[in-house]
Amino acid sequence: MFYSSQVALPAAGNYNGTTLQNLGTNGNYWAATLNNATNAYNLNFNSTNANMNNNARYNGMPVRAVQHSSEY
Secondary structure: OOOOOOOOOOOEEEEEEEEEEOOOOOOEEEEEEEEEOOEEEHHHHHOEEEEEEEEEEEOOOOOOOOOOOOOO
């Protein structure tokens, strides 16, 4: 099934320890799916690519609550 809705996700960057990186150029957002006890999946995007990665859960990335609505 294809949904023709949009969601705005800013290029909020990510934290590596206490250092904010890639602000304004990359978006990194956690997915709800864990890979194992220490890693989880995340969406990464920039101006030319978008992909799903698997990263250590201690990496600092934002979370945006997004839920599909059947009202549309």
